Amino acid sequence: MILPGIIHGMTRKRLILATRNAGKITELHAILADAGLDLELVGADAYPDVPDVKETGVTFAENALLKAHALARATGLPAVADDSGLCVDVLNGAPGIFSARWAGTHGDDRANLNLLLAQLSDIDDTHRAAHFACAAALALPDGTERVVEGRMEGTLRHTPAGTNGFGYDPILQPEGHEVTCAELTPQQKNAISHRGKAFRALVPVVQELLG
Ligand code: ITT
Numbered sequence: 001m002i003l004p005g006i007i008h009g010m011t012r013k014r015l016i017l018a019t020r021n022a023g024k025i026t027e028l029h030a031i032l033a034d035a036g037l038d039l040e041l042v043g044a045d046a047y048p049d050v051p052d053v054k055e056t057g058v059t060f061a062e063n064a065l066l067k068a069h070a071l072a073r074a075t076g077l078p079a080v081a082d083d084s085g086l087c088v089d090v091l092n093g094a095p096g097i098f099s100a101r102w103a104g105t106h107g108d109d110r111a112n113l114n115l116l117l118a119q120l121s122d123i124d125d126t127h128r129a130a131h132f133a134c135a136a137a138l139a140l141p142d143g144t145e146r147v148v149e150g151r152m153e154g155t156l157r158h159t160p161a162g163t164n165g166f167g168y169d170p171i172l173q174p175e176g177h178e179v180t181c182a183e184l185t186p187q188q189k190n191a192i193s194h195r196g197k198a199f200r201a202l203v204p205v206v207q208e209l210l211g
Pocket of ligand 1: 018019020021024082083084085086099100101107109112132165166167168169181193195
C-alpha cells in the first residue's frame with residue numbers, strides 16, 4: 001500500500017518550501033517535480049506554529065538563507081526558500097528586495113504594480129529595462145547551507161496585460177517574447193523564469209546533500 005510520503009516501503013524525505021505565497025508554492029512544486037526529485041514537498045503552511053522570519057538581509061541571497069535556516073531549525077527538516085523581486089534599471093535596481101512591500105503593505109500585488117507604473121510614467125520604452133531576480137537557498141538542520149541565483153531579463157510595459165502568475169507579471173515582457181509573463185502559461189514561465197533557473201540550479205545541490 002502506498003501511503004502519503006511512503007513509496008515502495010521507503011519513507012520519502014520531506015523537504016519544506018519556506019513560503020506562504022501560493023503562487024510561488026505552485027511554481028516550485030512544478031519545477032522540483034519536473035526535475036524528478038523523489039521528495040515529499042510541503043509548504044510552510046503545514047507548520048503554522050513556525051513564526052514568519054523578518055527579512056532583514058540586504059540581498060536576495062541573505063534573505064533566502066534567513067528563511068531557509070529558520071524553517072530548518074524550527075522543524076528539524078531540510079528547508080528550501082527563495083527570495084525574489086523585480087529590479088528596474090532606471091531605478092538603480094529598485095524595488096529589488098522591497099518588491100513585495102513597495103507600496104507599503106506586504107503582498108499587495110496590485111498596489112505595488114500601480115505605484116511602480118506611476119513612478120515610471122514618464123520613462124519611454126528605450127529606458128524600461130528590468131529583470132526578475134531570484135536566490136534559492138537550501139538549509140539543513142545542522143546549519144549546512146547552499147544558495148544559487150537566477151534572472152529573467154525583460155522590459156516593462158506601460159499597462160498591465162494578462163492574468164496568469166502573480167506580482168509584477170502583468171508588466172514584465174521577457175526578452176525575446178511579445179507577451180508579458182502574465183500571458184505565459186505556468187510551464188512557459190517556469191522554463192525561462194528567474195525562479196525556474198534558480199531552482200533548477202538547486203536540484204543537483206539537493207541531490208548532493210539529501211541523496
Ligand atoms: P515569501 O516571502 O512567503 O516567499 P513573498 O511574496 O514575500 O513570499 P518575496 O519576499 O520573494 O516573496 O517577494 C517577492 C516579490 O517580488 C513578490 O511579492 C512579487 O511582488 C515580486 N516577484 C517575485 N517573483 C515574481 C514573479 O515570478 N512574478 C511576479 N512578481 C514577482
